[in-house]
Amino acid sequence: MPNESDEVGGMEGARSRTPIARLIHPVDGIVTLIILAVVAWLYYETSQFEEVSFLFSQNVPPQMFPRILLIFIAILALAMPFEHLLLKRKGKDIDKSRREPVKAIAWVTMVALVVIMSAAPLLGTLLTMVTVCIVIPFLWGERRLRIVLPFAVLFPLFIALLFNIVLGVHFDPGFVGLTIR
Numbered sequence: 001m002p003n004e005s006d007e008v009g010g011m012e013g014a015r016s017r018t019p020i021a022r023l024i025h026p027v028d029g030i031v032t033l034i035i036l037a038v039v040a041w042l043y044y045e046t047s048q049f050e051e052v053s054f055l056f057s058q059n060v061p062p063q064m065f066p067r068i069l070l071i072f073i074a075i076l077a078l079a080m081p082f083e084h085l086l087l088k089r090k091g092k093d094i095d096k097s098r099r100e101p102v103k104a105i106a107w108v109t110m111v112a113l114v115v116i117m118s119a120a121p122l123l124g125t126l127l128t129m130v131t132v133c134i135v136i137p138f139l140w141g142e143r144r145l146r147i148v149l150p151f152a153v154l155f156p157l158f159i160a161l162l163f164n165i166v167l168g169v170h171f172d173p174g175f176v177g178l179t180i181r
Contacts, residue, residue: 024081025094035077039070046070065169109139124174129156 046063084094112135120128133152142148163169 023085025084027095027098028081028083032077032080035080036074039074039077043067043070105140109136112136112139120174121172122175125171126156126160127174129159 046066049062087094113132116128116131116135119131123131130152133155134148137148137151160171163171
């Protein structure tokens with residue numbers, strides 16, 4: 001029967017594991033494999049995008065930005081199983097905070113984002129970003145309107161201008177029809 005020292009992540013358990021198990025954190029390794037599988041599937045999905053007519057092309061193929069994001073996520077995921085080594089050098093235990101249950105605000109935030117993103121086809125990209133920039137700070141306890149409102153207006157406006165003017169990519173106006181051209 002295993003004792004407490006054999007637990008994954010425990011200091012005594014870490015000494016009794018094989019060298020490869022000490023190098024790669026087991027839980028983070030599994031999470032990394034799941035993330036990489038999702039990234040691979042989504043990358044494949046980007047190859048299924050319809051070809052855009054040259055007349056409507058915005059100098060960037062539709063799969064470019066999703067693929068850049070997916071590659072970035074994959075690179076970060078590949079570093080995750082080794083994070084415990086960096087933290088161990090600093091004298092920190094990566095598993096200590098993982099023993100506590102996920103706080104309710106994380107679940108509330110997730111539900112709020114799913115609801116807002118579900119409304120994105122109706123709101124359009126710009127209003128969806130504004131909505132997220134208003135709702136999430138309030139969910140997390142920020143009540144100062146002089147901070148939240150400028151953020152909720154200026155940040156989405158900056159992103160829209162960056163994509164529309166600099167990158168030449170136009171956002172979906174949605175049913176409401178609000179966009180920057």
